[in-house]
Amino acid sequence: MITSSARISGIGAYVPERILTNEDLEKLVDTNDEWIVQRTGIRERRIAAEEEFTSHLCIRAVQDLAASYKGTLDDVDMVIVATTTPDYPYPSVACLVQNYLGLTQAGALDINATCAGFAYGLHLANGLITAGLHRKVLVIAGETMSKVTDYTDRNTCILFGDGAGAALVEYDPDSPSxxxxxxxxxxxxxxxxxxxxxxxxxxxxxxxxxxxxxxxxxxxxxxxxxxxxxxxxxxxxxxxxxxxxxxxxxxxxxxxxxxxxxxxxxxxxxxxxxxxxxxxxxxxxxxxxxxxxxxxxxxxxxxxxxxxxxxxxxxxxxxxxxxxxxxxx
Known part of the structure; x- marks a missing residue:
């Protein structure tokens, strides 16, 4: 068992509107719906618009979280974003999100642990809160994988989609997660x-x-x-x-x-x-x-x-x- 004084208290998500189906991919590469489903279980994926980037998806995920969270996000004191597809090498996606949300007292950093990034982000949030360094941390994972996918490579293009999710982790020694x-x-x-x-x-x-x-x-x-x-x-x-x-x-x-x-x-x-x-x-x-x-x-x-x-x-x-x-x- 590990020591914890932190609870996951909110969750939110967002995916872009555009849908890319297996039938759509049949027009791009030598593949078909039956082959993709049999090997991966994937039927559709969402694709970001040309001017829609990872920070936009992350912000929408936080907004979705805020819509069901019973408290306020104004006192968030750290923003952690897990991503492999940032809008820019820098500034970080976390800083872009922090600025949009007006979290003037929050630290902000991106982490890159690829597909393990969200779990790493939660682990870091628990450590920061349990150590007494922070009290409320936003952990966001967002990707625009379509922007780094080769749509002539049938081994990879059938797999990837775009989306973001956000979790709120806050100090709660009585009901730690x-x-x-x-x-x-x-x-x-x-x-x-x-x-x-x-x-x-x-x-x-x-x-x-x-x-x-x-x-x-x-x-x-x-x-x-x-x-x-x-x-x-x-x-x-x-x-x-x-x-x-x-x-x-x-x-x-x-x-x-x-x-x-x-x-x-x-x-x-x-x-x-x-x-x-x-x-x-x-x-x-x-x-x-x-x-x-x-x-x-x-x-x-x-x-x-x-x-x-x-x-x-x-x-x-x-x-x-x-x-x-x-x-x-």
């Missing part, structure tokens, strides 16, 4: 999924992609179905919690077939998995908050429910958290 954490990385696997940048090589390997996403799906899949079940096992063991004590499992929604395999290996019933990929695609750091918001909105997720969230992705990096859901109806 955070019960356990497991984090790790395997940097030697960075060559299997990356977005090329200033460097021309990675571990001596020439980089492909010209600023777009490159992924060796087979290797990433093998790593995930090995690493995530092991991480969940360690998380539950150190927290003295059994599989049967979990109401929900919220993995990064990279690929629904991958999630089925992870559930089978861990013994978690697939019916307990909350996902967002079927109609939103792989939105990287945003998949987990999108899944949580969908479950909150449907009434499936209840105050006090125990759940594991587990993000994993490029780096290679991962983060799993054991949580008590802290949002009351």
């Amino acid at each position: 955070f019960e356990g954490a497991v984090l790790g990385s395997e940097g030697s696997g960075g060559k299997h999924v990356y977005r090329s940048g200033l460097a021309a090589t990675l571990d001596g390997m020439p980089l492909e992609g010209e600023g777009k996403i490159y992924q060796n799906g087979r290797e990433v899949y093998k790593w995930a179905v090995r690493t995530v079940p092991d991480g969940i096992s360690r998380l539950l063991e150190t927290s003295a919690v059994g599989i049967d004590e979990l109401e929900w499992f919220v993995p990064h929604s990279a690929n629904l077939k991958m999630i089925e395999s992870i559930c089978e290996k861990t013994g978690i019933a697939v019916q307990k998995a909350l996902t967002s990929a079927e109609y939103y695609g792989n939105t990287s750091s945003a998949t987990i908050p999108l899944s949580l918001q969908l479950a909150q909105r449907s009434g499936s997720l209840k105050f006090g429910d125990r759940l594991v969230i587990f993000g994993f992705g490029a780096g290679l990096t991962y983060a799993g958290l054991l949580l008590r859901w802290g949002i009351q109806d």
Whole structure:
């Protein structure tokens, strides 16, 4: 078990209006709906408008959170944004959000832990609040993956979509949300999924992609179905919690077939998995908050429910958290 004085007290999400279906992708690359659904479980994804960027999605997610939150956001004292697709190298997306919301007393920073970013952001928020350094932290995950996707590469373009999610974490020593954490990385696997940048090589390997996403799906899949079940096992063991004590499992929604395999290996019933990929695609750091918001909105997720969230992705990096859901109806 870990020490915590922080509760997740609000959730919100936003996806762009434009829908990109599997049938639309059939016109771009050699693929079809049956092939995509069979291998990934994805049917649609949302695509940001030309002048719609990650900060815009993040702001809309916070506005969605504010609409259901019973308190005020005026006293937020830290904004953390997890993203791999910032509007600019700098200023940070967090600063853009902070400015728009008028949070003049809030610190602001971006983190890049790719698809594990939201879990990392929550972990940091818990640490800052439990240490007594902050009292109310906005954790936002937002991505415009469509802007870095190569739509001539059928191995990647079928996967990715755009979206954002936001959570509010605040000081509450009486009903803390955070019960356990497991984090790790395997940097030697960075060559299997990356977005090329200033460097021309990675571990001596020439980089492909010209600023777009490159992924060796087979290797990433093998790593995930090995690493995530092991991480969940360690998380539950150190927290003295059994599989049967979990109401929900919220993995990064990279690929629904991958999630089925992870559930089978861990013994978690697939019916307990909350996902967002079927109609939103792989939105990287945003998949987990999108899944949580969908479950909150449907009434499936209840105050006090125990759940594991587990993000994993490029780096290679991962983060799993054991949580008590802290949002009351």
